[in-house]
Amino acid sequence: MSHAKNKIDWxxxxxxxxxxxxxxxxxxxxxxxxxxxxxxxxVKAMHNLSAIEYFNAGGFSDxxxxxxxxCVYHCFLAIASKFGYESQNQECTIALIKYLKxxxxxxxxxxxxxxxxxxxxxxxxxxxxxxxEFYTYGTTISAKKEEIQxxxxxxxxxxxxxKAIVFR
Numbered sequence: 001m002s003h004a005k006n007k008i009d010w011x012x013x014x015x016x017x018x019x020x021x022x023x024x025x026x027x028x029x030x031x032x033x034x035x036x037x038x039x040x041x042x043v044k045a046m047h048n049l050s051a052i053e054y055f056n057a058g059g060f061s062d063x064x065x066x067x068x069x070x071c072v073y074h075c076f077l078a079i080a081s082k083f084g085y086e087s088q089n090q091e092c093t094i095a096l097i098k099y100l101k102x103x104x105x106x107x108x109x110x111x112x113x114x115x116x117x118x119x120x121x122x123x124x125x126x127x128x129x130x131x132x133e134f135y136t137y138g139t140t141i142s143a144k145k146e147e148i149q150x151x152x153x154x155x156x157x158x159x160x161x162x163k164a165i166v167f168r
Contacts, residue, residue: 002099003095004099007099008096011028011091012028014027014092015028015029015088025088026089027087027089028085029085029087031085033082034082034084035081035082039166042074042159042163044070045070045071045155045158045159045162046159048067048068049071052067052151052155053152056148060141061142061143062142065128065131065132066132068131069116069128072116073090073116075159076162077093078162079166080097083100083105094113094116094117098113106165107165109157109161114127115128131143131147
């Protein structure tokens with residue numbers, strides 16, 4: 001069994017346990033496939049794409065990196081909804097996307113998965129997690145123009161691939 005499949009199983013059990021304890025789950029729940037909700041996540045992803053440009057134009061390009069993260073993440077949530085999952089956990093969402101890719105149920109560039117993964121051993125500047133943390137918790141208040149443009153293109157590419165998955 002793959003690491004992604006093991007993680008999904010853990011996430012599903014975690015959600016059942018937490019829901020059974022009367023709390024809000026922080027895992028993964030199997031639901032009915034929901035293309036309408038998937039569409040709403042795509043709208044949110046596009047909203048975040050617009051926020052990247054808005055923050056940049058307004059002199060708040062440091063906030064653009066958070067919008068990049070959430071643009072890609074909402075694409076992942078759209079895919080999860082399309083395949084009948086609700087996620088309340090970023091690691092569970094990423095594991096689900098990896099598993100769907102392993103099972104050839106989706107075609108999505110590995111680049112989008114890699115930029116959202118948290119790998120404490122091998123953190124590097126291409127990770128949007130690293131960039132988001134740098135700009136959110138650090139003192140730098142502006143991102144480079146090339147970095148913003150690259151991020152916008154990354155989001156557009158992710159959105160295009162996600163739309164192809166959700167609406168096929």
